[in-house]
Each structure stands twice: as C-alpha cells, then as structure tokens.
Amino acid sequence: MGYVTFVDETTTGERETGPRLEVAQERLTVRELIGRRVREEIAAGRRRRKDPEGQTELVLKAFAANGFLLLVGERQLTELDEEVDLTADTEVTFLKLIPLVGG
Template sequence: MGMVTFVDETTAGERLGSVGVSVTEERLPLRELIRRRVGQEAPGEGADAAYERALEAFGRNGFLVLVGERQITELDEVVRLAETTEVTFLKLVPLVGG
C-alpha cells in the first residue's frame, strides 16, 4: 500500500492545496487518478458529473497532470505508483484576447 498526494498548482507555482490518498494498486491509468482526485472534492452523487467535467477539461488542455516530474498526456496511460507519489494538477489559465 502506498500514498498518493494530489497537489493543485497554478502556472505561477502557487500550491493551492494537497490531499493524501491511500492506494493499494502499484499502477493506475491517469483517468483513474483523476477519478480519485475528483472524488476527494465532490463525493457522493455529484462525483460522476464532476469527473466527466474534469475529463473534458483535460481534453481541452484546461490542466496538465504531472506525476513526479513527468507530464502524463494520455488518459489511458498507466502510471507507476511508488510508496509515495505526488500527482500535480497544474491549472492552465487561458490568455485573454490571445
């Protein structure tokens, strides 16, 4: 069993918060990591809708996901989880008028 720490960060390097989640798996696809992250924020009935919105946002480059120092670009990419793994959700801000 390991611990995944989900970190929300802005492009300015500001960390908006983090939460640790225990995992039993050694590998998970990115989409499952997103599901678990969303589940921390929107538990219950709203979690499915929030998960779908998160997948859409990822698809349109609304945020990047870094596992350690490596960017994960595909939802089905399987991520190897160490005993402690940091997963950063880097929120991208669109350029105004650009």
C-alpha cells in the same frame, strides 16, 4: 500499498497541497487518478454537486481540452489510459493553465 498526494498548482507559481489518498494498486491510469481525486473532493465537501460520475466526466473533458496538465514527478501525462507507476509516496500535480490576456 502507498499514498498519492494531489497538488494544485498554477503557472504563476501558486501551489496548494490537496488530499493524500491511500492506494493499494501499484499502477493506475490517468482516468482512475482523476476519478479518485474528484470522489475525494466530493466526499470532503469541496465540490458542490454530489454526482461523482458527472463531476468526473467534466474534469476528464477539461483534461482532454488542455484545461490543465497532469504531472507525476517530472513526467507529464497526456493520455487518459496512460498508466502511472505508483511508489510509496507519489505526488500528482494538477497544473492549471492560465490563458494569456487577449488570447
């Protein structure tokens, strides 16, 4: 059993540590990681809607449309069904991409 710490970061260098979740599994897919993050935000009241499935679907679509990058350590995850090996304390970074001015 280990912990996953979610971190929000922007390309301008802003960084905020988010929730830390206890995880019993040694491996999770990107889809499962995103789902757990969304459910945690809803439970903590950081998301307005109380529909975890609908919220998760929106975030999965944003990931697929390159609205943000997902990094585990130095490794970028690109596929929803890609599996992540979890260690005792894994850091998962949600890197929000900021569009260029005029682009």
